[in-house]
Amino acid sequence: MKINAKFVNPFIDAGINVVKQIAGIDVRRGHLSYKGKPEPSYGVSIIIGVYGYLTGQVVYSMKTEVADKLVDKMLGGSKSPQERKILFVDTIGELANMITGNATGILSAKKDLELKITTPAIATGDNINISLVAQPTLVLGLYTQYGPIEISVALEEKDMLSEVGGMPGTLREV
Amino acid sequence: MGKKILIVDDATFMRTMVKDILVPKGYEIAGEATNGNEAMQKYEELKPDLVTMDITMKEKDGLEAARDILLKYPDARIIMVTALGQEKMLVDSIKLGVKDFVVKPFEPERIISAVEKALA
Numbered sequence: 349m350k351i352n353a354k355f356v357n358p359f360i361d362a363g364i365n366v367v368k369q370i371a372g373i374d375v376r377r378g379h380l381s382y383k384g385k386p387e388p389s390y391g392v393s394i395i396i397g398v399y400g401y402l403t404g405q406v407v408y409s410m411k412t413e414v415a416d417k418l419v420d421k422m423l424g425g426s427k428s429p430q431e432r433k434i435l436f437v438d439t440i441g442e443l444a445n446m447i448t449g450n451a452t453g454i455l456s457a458k459k460d461l462e463l464k465i466t467t468p469a470i471a472t473g474d475n476i477n478i479s480l481v482a483q484p485t486l487v488l489g490l491y492t493q494y495g496p497i498e499i500s501v502a503l504e505e506k507d508m509l510s511e512v513g514g515m516p517g518t519l520r521e522v
Numbered sequence: 523m524g525k526k527i528l529i530v531d532d533a534t535f536m537r538t539m540v541k542d543i544l545v546p547k548g549y550e551i552a553g554e555a556t557n558g559n560e561a562m563q564k565y566e567e568l569k570p571d572l573v574t575m576d577i578t579m580k581e582k583d584g585l586e587a588a589r590d591i592l593l594k595y596p597d598a599r600i601i602m603v604t605a606l607g608q609e610k611m612l613v614d615s616i617k618l619g620v621k622d623f624v625v626k627p628f629e630p631e632r633i634i635s636a637v638e639k640a641l642a
Contacts, residue, residue, distance in 0.1 A: 366627055369627045370627045422535065423535070435534060435535060438533055438534045438535050439533075439534075439535040441533065442533040442535045442536055445533070445578065445605050446605040446626050446627055448605070449578070449604065449605025449606045449607065449625075449626065450605060450607060450625075452606060452607075452608060453606065453607030453608050453625070456608040456609065456610065457609065460610060461610070462608060462610045462611065463606075463608065464578070464606075465578055465605075465606070466578070467532060467578055467579065467580055
């Protein structure tokens, strides 16, 4: 299985466009790095699984105060502090869902193959430890006026030719 | 009395957003559902004029739910409202018989236009 840097731009573009549209704030492209597994760096994490011709996980991570500001912008001024607290996890999860969904749209644009995503899993807290499967991970940084958003992309494309060639007559699920 | 809409999405944020856009336009929100199984139950109970349907949900996804509803109620009017803006999904949805495919995030005018056209 291979990781491919072509996964970078769809997530960067989707992240910038979605945050701009849904939260009304400008986002700029930040750093790009690599790590051995998609473990989050900050206190709010949203994990979304991807499956289809690409498999793996995308992990969004940001500081609590950044998430709070994004949720405030997304909900607008109509909710009470108590309502915002109740809706926090749901709203930040939906942001990650939209970015991932839009990115898969770009990734699937030239292919007649499908990508599906899981519903988001959200974890919050500065002292939590999330263990994820070791998988080569590209780490993309986005910068907002409130702070950074980290997108860890641990996706691999199945090498279909080598798999099919190895076992003639066997059907392989994509 | 306005046309009745069933909103299906696992995210409260999205259900609220769709509601906040459609209610001022005179539509009545007949009910809400958070997954595909609930969507079918609510459809049968409420017989809405239109359904807005997310795709990625637990238990049963929106495409399966749309397929099930349209199989039993071929005149059902369903609009997919999803973050998964993939051509294959759009084509598969249209083949099922849904009326429109709206990609999140969307401008209010997009969803209003989709609902108006589907109900025309």
